[in-house]
Amino acid sequence: MPSYTVLHDIPGRLRIQVPLLRNYSSFDVIERYYCAIKGIEQVRIEPAIMTMVIIYNTQKISKREIFQFIALFFQQRNWDPVQSIFINSTPGIRKAIVRSAVTGLMLLVAVIKKRYTRKIDVFDYLVVISTAHTVLSHGESDRYRHPDILTGIISLFSLGASNLLHVCIVTWAVNVLEILHDIKRANHRPIQ
Structure with a gap:
């Protein structure tokens, strides 16, 4: 199952829907994590629609690398004993x-x-x-x-x-x- 869907893609700007954002309560940590990656200039998370807008420098980082960071980050999960049973729950x-x-x-x-x-x-x-x-x-x-x-x-x-x-x-x-x-x-x- 993919961990994200690309909704909008122009050079230097991505809008990605990430359903696994519902598992997080502190979005500023995620934004700081991505902004610390060389080439990513700004990240804005909109939790109501589970999207991330990523502004990046095309000379310093590629879309493919950003997609790899997203896939890796959202595959890391904290241990939650009932997550597999109640997967759609917050x-x-x-x-x-x-x-x-x-x-x-x-x-x-x-x-x-x-x-x-x-x-x-x-x-x-x-x-x-x-x-x-x-x-x-x-x-x-x-x-x-x-x-x-x-x-x-x-x-x-x-x-x-x-x-x-x-x-x-x-x-x-x-x-x-x-x-x-x-x-x-x-x-x-x-x-x-």
């Missing part, structure tokens, strides 16, 4: 999936442990902290209006503090549903 959604999976596993262990012992220990507090972190770290704006946080607050009042593990399970389940909704919305978002 890095933020994939991080939310990993956090939610870890919290879900901890909740499962806590429920099993509670069946055999009624004693509350450090692990139970870690489960509550992990659930809170998972829920609060999901979403970008006005987090306190997210369904998972509202569910946590409502279930805390209705179930009571003595059933905090049950509150965590309900809140975590709503968080999973919200993540699945984000995945569905991201997959149906049109490319501008």
Whole structure:
């Protein structure tokens, strides 16, 4: 699968669509990287349409060399355990999936442990902290209006503090549903 598509090509100026730009959040690092290459004078990334505009000196660098740099750069990836499963998801959604999976596993262990012992220990507090972190770290704006946080607050009042593990399970389940909704919305978002 090609890592880029040339949209516009005139001597000294390229516009390239790079779908793998969606895996990055810091575009200034990429721009500085390419501007440090001898012959490339300016790079502008437009993340909304996943394109790069490269202004270069034709006397110092060829298009072929630029294409090689692009192919090499975008084949280098950070380790992301769920990228191959959720390939169309953004890095933020994939991080939310990993956090939610870890919290879900901890909740499962806590429920099993509670069946055999009624004693509350450090692990139970870690489960509550992990659930809170998972829920609060999901979403970008006005987090306190997210369904998972509202569910946590409502279930805390209705179930009571003595059933905090049950509150965590309900809140975590709503968080999973919200993540699945984000995945569905991201997959149906049109490319501008």
